[in-house]
Amino acid sequence: MHSQRVAVALSTLLALSSVPLLAKTPVAAAPGASATSCPAIPLAAADAGAVRAPSGADAWGGPRKADAATLSDRVASYSIDAELDPVKHTLRGKQQLSWRNRSAQPVCSVYVHLYLNGFDGPGSTFMTEQRASSSGFRSNVATKDGEYGYIRLDKVVQNGAPAKWSFVQPDGGPKTDRSVVRIDLPQPVAAGATTTLDIDFFDQLPRVVARTGYYGSFHLIAQWFPKIGVLELPGERGATAPRWNAHEFHLHSEFFADFGSYDVRLTVPKDYTVGATGQQVGAPVTKDGKTTHRYVQHDVHDFAWTADRRYAKPLVKTWQGPRGPVEVKVLYTPDYASNAEPVLQATIDSLDYFSKTLGPYPYKTATAVVPPYGADEAGGMEYPTFFTADSTKMVEPGSIGRWMLDFVTVHEFGHGYFYGILASNEFEEPMLDEGMNEYWDQRMMTARRQDLALERPWTRWLGIGTRLAPFDMERLGASLSDPADPLGRNSWARLSSGSYGTVYSRTATAMRQIEMLVGTPAMERAMKLYYERWKFRHPSLADLREALAEGTGKPAIVNGAFDAYFYGTGRTDDRIESLSSREVLPLPGYHEYKGKPVLVDGKAIDKAIEKRRKAWKDKHPEAKDGEGAFPYRTVVVVRRDAIKPPQTLRISFADGSHRDFAVTSQESWQRFVVTTRAKATSAQLDPQGLLRMDASRLNDSRTLESQPAAARRWFGDFTALLQSFFALLATI
Structure with missing residues (x-):
């Protein structure tokens, strides 16, 4: 009977192999086959990244003015109804997607991300790259049979007319990748016009992997709904003509999307606690043993949420910010109750630091989630106004566990500025988010005087320094002696996962060097200029370079560093x-x-x-x-x-x-x-x-006679043995 079932299964699989596995609607004809012909709009190249030409002054509608009616130029907005089955770990959703054509030409096809299909099996681009990765990914939890996840389109309708769709691989990935779909519209969207798509979809959540999924009753639901790509116009991030930016879901890439509004109704069993992006609107409505929670948030470009019946009563505190009160909430299960207060305090401290050093926090909520035991893969991920922290049993001040708990909280909150408000393209220029965020996080950790304590009996016996300053730690994982890829390169066209990891540490180190050379006051002025000029506008690497050059008044230093380290693989070893x-x-x-x-x-x-x-x-x-x-x-x-x-x-x-x-x-x-x-x-x-980018400090000094200080200096780089530990930071 077993062999018969296998044979039937194989024959069924082969019969299905000629059609898209998850497509309910027939595959569309070639682009341009719509009733009304309109010029095809190409996709961004697979090797896009490291933009050198600054964006135009009017890119993304120009700098946001203080008296603007909205914080962002709202392009894509979502109204979603979703119901979770926490036993089967499935979700059924209905979505109205409103999208505005910013270009000067009609649009006949749109591209939509189906991120959850990155976890649908070994044939996805994500999992293909994961198998090829020599250094692994995060904690390397394997996905077993029955633990895969996917998203299925059940219906796409425009003005009552069904749309056709087909899967595409914009970056030349395997044909079995289904993370991007092209939808051919029954009616073109005229220049400047807005259209609405009614979409029914179904999710099978994976066992928590790569920041989304379930573990027991815990659910972190991210990358979960059909999400439209970004139509970039000339003068935006190096584009010279209209182009769709919609890359496959790669192992190390994350997200890029237009700003808009989210109005989301989430239905879960009544004994489940929910946390989500944005503000809860109205009282939850309970009916037939289920409760519907409504969350609304404007001027963001993503939405994620969590649900678990084991959550304790949330820890809530109000922070009085420059733009009014902000509700700070921490969700946690009883097994990590000791983590709640440190996470809450680190979040409040981050709100204060980032508001003072970059710009006022513009939203009314900030929600942190401490993942339960067994769901470590859910830790360390960011979404607008909502992020997951670390979890540890070591919460004593000065312990490595507490340091990680605090740092991950600061880091994930910080993404709310670099990934969230500045909204750079994490596919093509990940250093603008991961690297710049790491740099600013470590400035905050330095201001907090929160070094990493390394003291152990054997380290004292060896004469090794017992504390590691934040930026000294960053140097350990920065591959300063042998950089394989420019920092500005995209997230997937890299030598290895380790090379991608340097996006964090090497960027932070390079930026710290620029700061040391131009002076801290000049760097702080420049970063405020960068934030004010590009908030809600998707800056490129070239836009960061120009803001730093202008804001510091030291263009030679800034341009030299960018040419050497961000656009090149320069190394320094005097x-x-x-x-x-x-x-x-x-x-x-x-x-x-x-x-x-x-x-x-x-x-x-x-x-x-x-x-x-x-x-x-x-x-x-x-x-x-x-x-x-x-x-x-x-x-x-x-x-x-x-x-x-x-x-x-x-x-x-x-x-x-x-x-x-x-x-x-x-x-x-x-x-x-x-x-x-x-x-x-x-x-x-x-x-x-x-000079933070010097590959080795061991050869930077020489004495004529042996001195104890020289031995202590030698042991300073002994901390390189901790490099594998710090490499873990490159996955949050």
Whole structure:
């Protein structure tokens, strides 16, 4: 019987293989076959990313004015009714999608993301890339039979007329990928006009993986509804003609969407607690053992929610912000009750920090979810006004668990600004969200004086520093010695998952270097300018570059860093090649005396040297070693590899003094020669720690004699052994 069932199943699968597995409506004809012909609009290229041309001043409708009627230029809005079956882990939804054609030409086809199909089986682009990843993804929980998920279109109607659709692979992924669908419209959408699509859909949620799904009664429901792509216009993010931006759901990519309004009604069993994007409107309505909750949020570009019967009473507090009160809520299960208060406080602290350093938080709610035991894959994910934090049993201040709990909360809240309000394209330029957010998060952690505590008995025995500052931690995972890809490259065309991970740490490190070189006040002015200019407008990498160059007033530093690290794979590794410091003593031979050459032999020279030394010592009884009657000639050779930013060489001397020299050569080496009254004791590159992108600090200094400090400095980079631990941060 078993073999018979397998044979039947295989024959059925083969019979279905010629049609889209999840499509109910027949596959559409080729593009352009609509009743009214209109020019085809191409898709963004599969290698899009690292935009170099700044967007136009009027891109995305121009900068948002303080007196504008809405925070954003609302393009795509959703009205959704959805009902969850928490036993089968399924969801049935009805959706009205209103979309405005911003272009100057009619549109006959639209592209829609069906993100949940990234988890429908081994044939998706997401899972194909996951299998090929040598370094894994997040915690690498395997999806077993019966744990896959998908989204199915059951109906798409425009003005009462059914639309046809077909699956496409814009990035050249496997034909079995169904994460993007082209919908051919019965009626073209005229330039400037708005159309509404009525869509019925069905979700089978996966066992929680990649930030969405179920575990027991816990449900994190994200990437769950049909979501229209973005039609970009000339002068927006490097576009020179209208184009659809709708990439496949890749392993490391996330999202890009238009701003709009969401009005969502969620029906769950009455004993389930719900949390979601936006504000709850009206009292929940209970009928036949089910409760419907309504959430509304304007000026966002996504919507996610959670439901669980095990949630404790939410922890709620009001934060008084510059734009009025904000309801801060933490959802948690009893097994992690100890996490609720730290997450709440870190969220409130983040609201305060980001509002002061970038711009006022514009929404009325902020909801954090602490995933229950067994649902770790749901942790560390962001959606507008709603995010998931970490969970830990180690909540004692100073513990690694508490540090992670606080940092993940700060990080996921921070996405609300970089992914949420600035809304950069995470497919094509992930560093604008993940990297820039990581940079600003670590500035906040630094302001909090929240170093990572490493103290253990064995570290004390080895003499290793017991605390790791936030930006020193970032350097560990930044692949500074061998960067494989430019930071501005898209999320999937990379050497490895590890290379994608450097989007976080290497971006934060590069930005910290820019800050150190231009000065913190200048960087803070520039970041406020960037936020004010591009909030609700989808900036590109070039737009960030221009704002930083203008805001800091140091375009040479900014442009140099962007060319080297964001558009290129530049590495920096300046090092002290050699250090010598020797007395300048008189030598035997002919010396001029009263206009005539006089031969002075070695014995006479030695006697004269000894006499002069004794006289000097008698006169300077408190002199230190390295000070004497004769000057010292110090020679330092600096070797320079690859990117050669200007920096400082500091030579320190036995008398406690030091002298600084500008290291500016663009050759592979630069020699410094100086004669002083005291012997040199050490040479140090970048004594102020400005060059964060230097591949190794172990070779940045050299001493003439062994000193305990040198051993401690050597052990400073021992923390590189923690790199695998910090690599986990690149998955949140």
